[in-house]
Amino acid sequence: MTVSGTRTAAPTLDEVALRAGVSRATVSRVVNDSPRVSAEAREAVQAAVAELRYVPNRMARSLVTRRTDTIALVLSEPDTQVFSDPFFASIVRGLSRALAETDLNLVLLTARDAREQEKIGRYARRGHVDGVILMSLHREDQLPEVLAAAGVPLVLCGRPFDGRPVAYVDADNVGGGRVATEFLIAQGRRRIATVTGPQDMIAGVDRFQGHRAALEQAGRRLEPGLVAHGDFTEAGGARAMAELLDREPGLDAVFVASDPMAVGALRTLQAAGRTVPGDVAVVGFDDAAVAQTCDPPLTTMAQPLDEMTPLMTELLLQQIDGGPQADSRVCATHLVRRASA
Amino acid sequence: MTVSGTRTAAPTLDEVALRAGVSRATVSRVVNDSPRVSAEAREAVQAAVAELRYVPNRMARSLVTRRTDTIALVLSEPDTQVFSDPFFASIVRGLSRALAETDLNLVLLTARDAREQEKIGRYARRGHVDGVILMSLHREDQLPEVLAAAGVPLVLCGRPFDGRPVAYVDADNVGGGRVATEFLIAQGRRRIATVTGPQDMIAGVDRFQGHRAALEQAGRRLEPGLVAHGDFTEAGGARAMAELLDREPGLDAVFVASDPMAVGALRTLQAAGRTVPGDVAVVGFDDAAVAQTCDPPLTTMAQPLDEMTPLMTELLLQQIDGGPQADSRVCATHLVRRASA
DNA sequence: GCCGAATGTGGAAGCGCTTCCACGAATGTC
DNA sequence: GACATTCGTGGAAGCGCTTCCACATTCGGC
Structure with missing residues (x-):
């Protein structure tokens, strides 16, 4: 030394x-x-x-084994505030914990635009990583194709838009949206609104779909006036809630498709003088940490991230070892009752 | 194909x-x-x-060049909620943006405990990464020593506890704490409390130090009853604020050492029936996104992350290229006035 | 028109590792 | 006790790349 x-x-x-x-x-x-x-x-x-x-020396070893012992977590997102999303944080945490057991390393890559997606494609080809976990996928993203074509082991966090055969791990978002809405219906709420997630992301679509299904099953119709679109952020939730209140002052419940958005909605509601859950019941989605600490604590749909992240790594590892390419899992969600509904 | x-x-x-x-x-x-x-x-x-x-083939190239074109961001933290901290999110985002220009890749590593720190030490020795950016450092962490001893290029995010010669980039936390408190004094606030950050982290220590300095310069004494320690999380801030209110119901201002904590403090204050800034003025630290969206919007000390993250990569790159080992930068903070004070 | 320098190029070594192959020793089988 | 197996081991090849070195060329200066 x-x-x-x-x-x-x-x-x-x-x-x-x-x-x-x-x-x-x-x-x-x-x-x-x-x-x-x-x-x-x-x-x-x-x-x-x-x-x-x-x-x-890992380089020397990789040169001959063709393995890098590195897997990439790719965020297909114009990086704005993804990192602040507690869901993302949980995924990273869970993944890094699951990987700590092995001697794999986690590379974090973000793809802001098409150019960067191309860069990632290049990076992943030629064995710079053994596999990729792709999250925060949007409808038009080409990354899954690119990666699949390059033969890179791939697991999606959230199911793909089309039925393409690719491995993924997802929460039962449709079921979650349905249960949340059914809960609101069972409470006797009459005018149930929803703040959706972005409709170019599968989680946004599915949760909305579940909401609609519950409504229809109860013999109600989805009223366009009771739907506002958010972007999974707190600010977006606040904005959407304001929109909703403006259009439908009489609403007495709202299913919000993510906890950060729900927190924003809560703020808007309170600023408008509505009590929660008295005047308006609120159910969120994610069971993020903030759901426990906000006021009132949020009733929300929990997704079992503790289950999902190890599953993703397991699926990926299995694929890296030559296992099936398109094995997938959908994890059950469940309602966590707190004070907002 | x-x-x-x-x-x-x-x-x-x-x-x-x-x-x-x-x-x-x-x-x-x-x-x-x-x-x-x-x-x-x-x-x-x-x-x-x-x-x-x-x-x-990057492996073959690395084998001979001894460069990996990879730098690691190491979080010395028992991973609990670091990821949800907007400060962390901003650092990652800034770094990954700065690195996007180059063809370097960012590896995210977390060191939950001593065992993992050892693992990281091993990983970093033998040239698995070209350099390391270390953040969220605690007083007793051995990682800087280990890495320095191994000769791994290293940049700290935040200055080291001792005066050891190591490269770092930091915000002027002492100055920020002072300015925040002076602002409160200038407002005519009489009983100014503080919620500090963890005292085993330099940012926590320095911001507290600045607070005390401002008080003393104004001819006041730091009253122990007006000090509560937090942990940089929202929940911790809420808890500390409750403590403060309990001990000193008459306080009329509080300098909170991070925005997430300030949001928690806000909640506690409002739950206790205090108006902000009427009854109690609140100044936060970080100028996180949440500072704009919380209610009331937070007056806070901004640190120039846009400046700091490129600086970190610059310092690290320069060191990797054989430049100076202990070049450092301290960036100015400034007050952002919103509605909470 | 000759010599030294500059310039572009190819050959070959070698980075540190894994793994195929061959070989000798130990073991088991009748 | 002779043979076929198994087992542990070392030698050597080679992963794909960079770079040193030597070898032409070409060029400018006198």
């Missing part, structure tokens, strides 16, 4: 081999847990590895 | 060389923009590259 910042010369396989009194090949076998090694050899190597503080 | 997901065999340097009718060495020169290549050779190679859709 030198005084200046010079990187200490890293030991190589040969040095370990020399010290352990075996060949490079044997060291490699030990390091890679090959069974074809005698106990003594193994111990000698392990001792040498420990003494030398040997760490394999 | 085969029908199944088989990765199309990627062209290598040799194939390009063959097609262009030159040697491997020449192709490499063209790809790496070496000037020592004739115009014809360059054109021939470029044509071949385009036809073959050649992309260099």
Whole structure:
């Protein structure tokens, strides 16, 4: 260890081999847990590895194994406020936790525009990553095609728009939207509005779809006046709620397709002098942390992220290992009752 | 392109060389923009590259150049809610934008505990990354030492606790705390409280320090009863504010060391029937997006993240290229007046 | 018109690793 | 006790790339 910042010369396989009194090949076998090694050899190597503080050079290894032990989380989003979305935060956290078990690393990539998507396509081809998890996908995004064509193992976070055979993990958003709305109906609410998510994202579409289905099943019709579109952000929710209040002052419930939006809606409602849940019942979606701390605490649909993120990595890993390409899972959502409805 | 997901065999340097009718060495020169290549050779190679859709194999290149074109953003944090912190989100966004210009990639790593910090140390040694940006550092963290000892180029987001010579980029947190408090004093507020950040993080310490300095300069004393410690989260801010209100019902202003905490404080204040800014003036810190949307919009200290993230990458790149090891920058903060004070 | 310098190019070495292959030793089988 | 197997090991090739070195060329200066 030198005084200046010079990187200490890293030991190589040969040095370990020399010290352990075996060949490079044997060291490699030990390091890679090959069974074809005698106990003594193994111990000698392990001792040498420990003494030398040997760490394999990942580049050299990747060059021959064609594996990088790196997977990419790609955000198809014009980066504005995605990062602040608690849903994104949960995914990253869950993924990084699931990956901590393995020795895979998580590369975060954002694709602001077509040019960047192209850059990511290039990056993913040629084995710079072993696989990709794609989230925050929009209807027109070409990335799944590009990646699939390049043969890059791929798992989508959220089902694809078309029925294309690709692996994905999703929450049951349709079911969630339905349950939330049914709950509002069961409460005896008469004029139930909704703030949807963006309609170019599948979660936005599906939750809205579930809402409509519940309404129709109860013999009601979806009234256009009771629908406003948001963008999954708090500000967007506040705006949409204002729109709704403007058009339909008599509404007495609202299903909001994400918690951040619901928080925004809450604020608008309170600013307009409505009590929650007295005048207006509010049900959100996500069960984000903020749902517990906002005022009143939010009744919301929980999606089992704890289940979903390990599933994504599992599906991806399995695919990397040559498993099925289009295995998918849909996870159940459930209602978490708090004070807003 | 085969029908199944088989990765199309990627062209290598040799194939390009063959097609262009030159040697491997020449192709490499063209790809790496070496000037020592004739115009014809360059054109021939470029044509071949385009036809073959050649992309260099990064692993092979890294093996010889000792560069990975990857930098790591390391979060030294028991991952709980860091990701939801808008400050973190802004840093990631800024960094990934700054890096988009180059062809560097951002690896996100979290170090939940000592074991993981060790893992990261191993990862960073042996050139798996060209450099590290370390954020969310706590007083006892060993990571800077480990990394510095390994000779890994390093830039801290926030100054180190001791005066150790290491590159960092920080906001002028002391100055910010002072300005915020002076502003409250100038308003004629008599009993000014503070909700601090965690005191094992430098930003928490410095902002508190600035607060105290302003008080003393105005001939006042820091009263322990007017100080509560938070953890930079909204829930923590709400809790601390409740504590404060409990101890000092007569307070008429509070400097809160982060915007998420300020939002929590706002909620507590309103729940306690205090008007803001009528009864209690509130000044936050960060100028996060939420500062504009909360009610009332938050008067807060802005730190110039737009300046800071490019600076971090610049400092790191410069260090990677063999530049100075301990160059640092402190960026000015400024007050953003909104409605809460 | 000759010599040294500048210039473009190809050959070849080697980055650190995995893995195929061959080989000798140990084991099992009749 | 002779043979076929298995097992552990080392040698060596080679992953795709960069770069040093040597070798033509071409050029300008006298």
